[in-house]
Amino acid sequence: MTDLSAGLDGLAIETPSWAYANSGTRFKVFAQKGVPRDPFEKVADAARVHAFTGAAPTVALHIPWDRVSDYSVLADYAAGQGVRLGAINANVFQDDDYLLGSVTNPDPRVRRKAVDHLLECVDIMDVTGSRDLKLWFSDGINYPGQDDLRTRQDRLAEALAEVYARLGGDQRLLLEYKLFEPAFYATDVPDWGTSLLHCLALGPKAMVCVDTGHHAPGTNIEFIVASLLRAGRLGAFDFNSRFYADDDLMVGAADPFQLFRIMYEVVRGGGLDPASGVAFMLDQCHNVEPKIQGQIRSVMNVQEAAAKALLVDAAALRSAQDAGDVLEANAVLMDAYDTDVRPLLAAWRERRGLRPDPIAAYKASGYFDTIVAERAGGAQAGWGA
Ligand code: LRH
């Protein structure tokens, strides 16, 4: 049996603290039993995902959703649970002051407030030891003429430059783009081109974050991935999947073939090598399904797509491509995609002392019943909490 260890060992997936909390849509946030009530319980749940998959060693935080009085205490708690604190996500999209934008707002007082929050997030990174500051801006306008598109880009560039100058050591800035929502006419960072332009203007510590749910329908995301890797500016993924818009469903659930094509370009472009610095993060909301199980399934989906991508016979593919043998080239790729890699991954887990089926292992652990009993009282974390 092919041993994909070399490739799979380097695939560390970061789970998002907010995936363990209640979430929903503008219509309803359904509360679920056993949901965490604070960042410590979110970290504990994330640690279970790592315990059963062996592939999710870090958990991303979102500020202020995960605000605590002392982040070194949370970092120590995480270490005690067997995980590390990962990317720090800023939040300049939920304050009334940000009605007309945060760092692009016409009002300099509001821009100052937003930049101060971004700088506070770097202070938190200094304590948690996080490498990445992840920035997503909901900033945009709903009607033509509402504000000047170019001036907003100038304001964005000025804010990013101040934050970039604050980064220390190996710290990086990840600029995430999104086509629309909550803005419905123009978003200030709508696509990979705009994010890349700002990153190139800032410097080598600014990288693009590709959220797989943030593109227009029909977008060839793997082309964007190949191009960003070629430019040395692919910093991170926010993995999820969607049928329509930013649905934030489990990665690979809606379109496993697209996830395979993306992971093939990652492997082809050297992105699976930890030295490439590409961060593989999940950004999902489990609105109707059990959250910890949903995260375990998501980690497995990324592993399966990576395993299939690692099975592509690169030499055969290259010779068919160079020969202009269209069908043979496509067949080489499809052979890998059509390979059932689940036995390979089960063997990969067993070689690491893990149970071959993480979902079955999680269910058998009784962890869910324990947290349902323990977390009976208190306010649950999450949207609308
Ligand atoms: C915006 C986004 C961003 C996060 C948020 C939870 O849609 O993808 O990455 O801050 O979701």
Ligand code: MN
């Ligand atoms: Mn995202």
